[in-house]
Structures are given as C-alpha cells and as structure tokens.
Amino acid sequence: MDLFKMFSSKPSSKDVAKERLKLILIHDRSSISPEVLESIKEDILKVLSKYMEIDNGEIDVKMTKMEELEGDSPALIASIPVKRMKVDK
Template sequence: MDFLRFFSGKPSSKEVAKDRLKLILIHDRASISPELLDMMKSDILAVISKYVEIDNGTIDVRLTKEEEIEGGSPALIASIPIRKMKER
C-alpha cells in the first residue's frame, strides 16, 4: 500500500500509529521520563546560549531511535535554530 501513499502524500493512519508506538517503546527502553527530557533540554539550551543567540520559538528536542546504530539504541535529536553568534 506504500504505492498508494506516494500519490496521496499523507502517511496512512496505520503508519502514524506504528510510528507513535515506536516512540513510546523507545522512551520506555531508554527509561527517560518527560521531566528528565525537559531538564536535559534546559541544560543543553543554557550551554548553547552562552555562545549563540537561539530562536526559542522553534526548538525541537526529542528522543528517537537511530537505525544505523547496532541494536537500535535511542538517540537524542536536537534541532535548535541559531539566530547569530555572540560576540566574545
């Protein structure tokens, strides 16, 4: 059915549910609570903010599964838009 998805441009509800279940399993395997993930995000942003000005409105920090790593280990993915470098 992936052939039909090519024309619609939208993932099927089956694929969306599958992706959501994968994320839930990854969070469970990593044993990272949402609170801990928020604390990690705050710490990362504090360090990065020392060196660059960041766009706080579009930050995305999440835990995901990195397929290339043997065993499918969880990976922390951070998308932090940088406005400009700070003067030193």
C-alpha cells in the same frame, strides 16, 4: 499506488500514529522520563545560549534509536534553530 499521496506533503494519520508509537516505545526502552528529557533540553539550551541566540519557538528534542549501532541504541536528537552567533567580548 495512490497518486494523491505522491503529491501530498502531509503525512497520513496512520504514519503519524506509527511515529508517535515508536517514540513512546523508545522512551520506555531508554528509561528516561519526560521530566528528565525536559531537564536535559533545558541544560542544552542554557549552554548554547551562552554562544548563540536561539529560536525558542522551534526547538525539538526527542529520543530515537540508532539502527546502525548494535542493539538499536537510543539516541538524543535535537533540532535547535540558531538566529545568530553572539559576538565575543
């Protein structure tokens, strides 16, 4: 066991490459092009922006797999920081 890895918060380049490869494979298996994923992201943001103020610099939308579902189905994961809720008029 490497003691330096236990105290380091930065993932190894091997782990980063492995995660990127997983995402590429998931995109390929789900048959969703990057353009379609970007369009989905824009639509989600358009709807959410009606109700809340969003931090556009920290948005992360990606495809992943859900291991607990049968067949490792793809799942859309969205991390969208909210600055504040908009007041109803």
